Amino acid sequence: MVSLRRDTGALALSFVLPVVFFSIFAVIFGGQRDSTPKVKVIVVDEDHSRVSERLVQGLMKEGSLKVKSRPEPVKGVEQPEYTAETAETAVKEGTAPVAVIIPHGFGENPIAFGPANPNRPTIQLLKDTSDMVAPQIVGGLLQKVAMTAMPDVMAEQGSKYFDDFAGGLTKEQRDRLNEGIRFLRERQENGAAAGDSGIGGGIVAVSERAVVGQNHDMVSFYAAAIGVMFLLFTASGAAGALLDEQESGTLDRVLSSHVTMTSLLLGKLAYNSLLAFLQLVVMFLWGWAVFKLDFWSHIPGFIVMGISTAVAVAAFGLLLASICKTRAQLGALSTLVILVMSSIGGSMFPRYFMSEAMQKAGLLTINAWAIDGFTKVFWRDEPVSHLWPQVLVLVSIAIVLFAIARRVARRWEYA
Amino acid sequence: MKRFGQVTAVDGITLELRAGECLGLLGPNGAGKSTLIRSIVGRVIPDEGTISVFGSPADSVEARNTLGWIPQELALYPRLTCRENLQAFGRYHGMSGGALDQAVDHCLGWATLTDRVGELVKNLSGGMKRRLNMAAGLIHQPKLVLMDEPTVGVDPQSRNHIFEMIEKLRDEGMSLIYTTHYMEEAERLCDRVAIVDHGKVIALGTNAELVQNAFGSRSTVLARFAGADERTNDRVAAWVAERGGQAVDGSAQFTVEHPTEIAGLLESSAKEGFELVDVSLRKPNLESVFLHLTGRELRD
Numbered sequence: 001m002v003s004l005r006r007d008t009g010a011l012a013l014s015f016v017l018p019v020v021f022f023s024i025f026a027v028i029f030g031g032q033r034d035s036t037p038k039v040k041v042i043v044v045d046e047d048h049s050r051v052s053e054r055l056v057q058g059l060m061k062e063g064s065l066k067v068k069s070r071p072e073p074v075k076g077v078e079q080p081e082y083t084a085e086t087a088e089t090a091v092k093e094g095t096a097p098v099a100v101i102i103p104h105g106f107g108e109n110p111i112a113f114g115p116a117n118p119n120r121p122t123i124q125l126l127k128d129t130s131d132m133v134a135p136q137i138v139g140g141l142l143q144k145v146a147m148t149a150m151p152d153v154m155a156e157q158g159s160k161y162f163d164d165f166a167g168g169l170t171k172e173q174r175d176r177l178n179e180g181i182r183f184l185r186e187r188q189e190n191g192a193a194a195g196d197s198g199i200g201g202g203i204v205a206v207s208e209r210a211v212v213g214q215n216h217d218m219v220s221f222y223a224a225a226i227g228v229m230f231l232l233f234t235a236s237g238a239a240g241a242l243l244d245e246q247e248s249g250t251l252d253r254v255l256s257s258h259v260t261m262t263s264l265l266l267g268k269l270a271y272n273s274l275l276a277f278l279q280l281v282v283m284f285l286w287g288w289a290v291f292k293l294d295f296w297s298h299i300p301g302f303i304v305m306g307i308s309t310a311v312a313v314a315a316f317g318l319l320l321a322s323i324c325k326t327r328a329q330l331g332a333l334s335t336l337v338i339l340v341m342s343s344i345g346g347s348m349f350p351r352y353f354m355s356e357a358m359q360k361a362g363l364l365t366i367n368a369w370a371i372d373g374f375t376k377v378f379w380r381d382e383p384v385s386h387l388w389p390q391v392l393v394l395v396s397i398a399i400v401l402f403a404i405a406r407r408v409a410r411r412w413e414y415a
Numbered sequence: 416m417k418r419f420g421q422v423t424a425v426d427g428i429t430l431e432l433r434a435g436e437c438l439g440l441l442g443p444n445g446a447g448k449s450t451l452i453r454s455i456v457g458r459v460i461p462d463e464g465t466i467s468v469f470g471s472p473a474d475s476v477e478a479r480n481t482l483g484w485i486p487q488e489l490a491l492y493p494r495l496t497c498r499e500n501l502q503a504f505g506r507y508h509g510m511s512g513g514a515l516d517q518a519v520d521h522c523l524g525w526a527t528l529t530d531r532v533g534e535l536v537k538n539l540s541g542g543m544k545r546r547l548n549m550a551a552g553l554i555h556q557p558k559l560v561l562m563d564e565p566t567v568g569v570d571p572q573s574r575n576h577i578f579e580m581i582e583k584l585r586d587e588g589m590s591l592i593y594t595t596h597y598m599e600e601a602e603r604l605c606d607r608v609a610i611v612d613h614g615k616v617i618a619l620g621t622n623a624e625l626v627q628n629a630f631g632s633r634s635t636v637l638a639r640f641a642g643a644d645e646r647t648n649d650r651v652a653a654w655v656a657e658r659g660g661q662a663v664d665g666s667a668q669f670t671v672e673h674p675t676e677i678a679g680l681l682e683s684s685a686k687e688g689f690e691l692v693d694v695s696l697r698k699p700n701l702e703s704v705f706l707h708l709t710g711r712e713l714r715d
Binding site: 248249250252253254255256257258259414415 | 419450454456457458459460474476479482484486487488489490491492493504506507509551552555
């Protein structure tokens, strides 16, 4: 007990780490009870009918959806509404995991009961398969909204089907039915909530189409996610050589030669970056050889993201090593920081499972930017030029962390 | 001057090292020897004053080219071989190519490690590691070498071998500053010795000069008497004090100008009724000077 108390590293690992982790998971998953993460969905209304507008309004009222009909304003200038093409591009770029395209003519025949009519307009649901949850949520909610936001349309369509298949209603029955439909329409137009109608039945024809990741499986995502986490561990371990050198006196001897602290740290940054990059190469090659990851057609993007990620994790490792005084401290601190970063940065589970606040917090981690970049390359098949935000952030992180590490390392420079 | 908190580690030391000379630095633990050495190699920045090495500031590249430092610690890479270690330290000093290979071979030969060239350092014996540690400090062929207790923790055979290595350097005309706690090392290797205490040089000179300055031509007489009981010891102590000597562990210690004075002391002790067991005459040495100047009290 006394030994444990005096070993701050072991003490931290034993008590602080579990508490920190518990707290993070509690925030990520426990917080969702109150605020389920909203699914972003792009809606394109090509029909512009009374029915399609009601459907869009119904979707907008859904608390679990964040519906967008046009891109964010650019420099205060409002952008034009999404079209089917721009919506597909937006899904490919990761702006939203799902887009709903309501086609021309939808309002004339929105709901189908009985045998399918091949000529009936069908809502298209464009999806990014990297998010396995969002398309299912949107698909289900489309049906729900159709049933609850358009009860009058449902009743109207239902009577048509009755006319077609059961021989029609008497005049008296027809008048009473029309009166009911009129009531429902007025009620909806007077602002009844989407969910309080209580009227069931009816089906909206929806066809799903994967526009991203249709040719890939999740291996590339996990290769990046797990790879970055282990890169961080390797980089902090490799940077720990500084502490070994300091303890053995080798650092003093090296610094009494021509080597300055800046050149020493730059050398270590270069070596640790190379090591991290090679680790990524091995991991992705393994993914190609064993899990059929499409590695060879993504080489340029892999190199760009691999180098950016490697430099960032190497600088991160140097910073941790320069802060710590012993290997034990480094082991404890790196385990704590890396596991926290990996959990909120998306290495342990995809960030779209998290609340918006946690997703934003994840952007403070190397993991999130690296995974986003690799996803662009391997999942979205985006060109190298589209990687600039991730590269810019990762390289900036590397520069800032290295500058801090250099500053902290002054304590080794002279007595 | 260099202070660490309230402690003044180096307090206005001025030393002159002559070309080809070996200057010994002696001092108790915490006297400031290592701080002085580290200041000379540019690893400690003085709070006051400057340090010049062959006319250049201590932390300049020029000074680093002319200085070799053999630290007290085994500052080596344990997972590299002997050759790889020397190559690494040579490169840190800007060496490369044939000149580096030549220097590595020379240093391995000097340290008698040629047959261990491919051995990982972690597998070497303590003595071999010490010799390689010294070789690493000489790889860039400096003009002045600072050795900080290079024989710590080695067996007598290895120590003797290290002495021979250092003597070889002296024969080649290299200037050396050598810190040690072992007086016999300083007596054997050093042309002059500086005794450092509380950050100051309290004595400087050749071995003979230091003894002469501290004791003149006096010698120490040590007489041991029979009977170890308290009463005898008290009587011996009273008699020794009366004759101007010191009682050390029940024995009597006197300082005499001439050995002939021993006869008078023995006659006096006989009159007191003490039974003499043995008597010895000791010429003072460097250890006597060291203890005389720095005291017998423990420092840590």
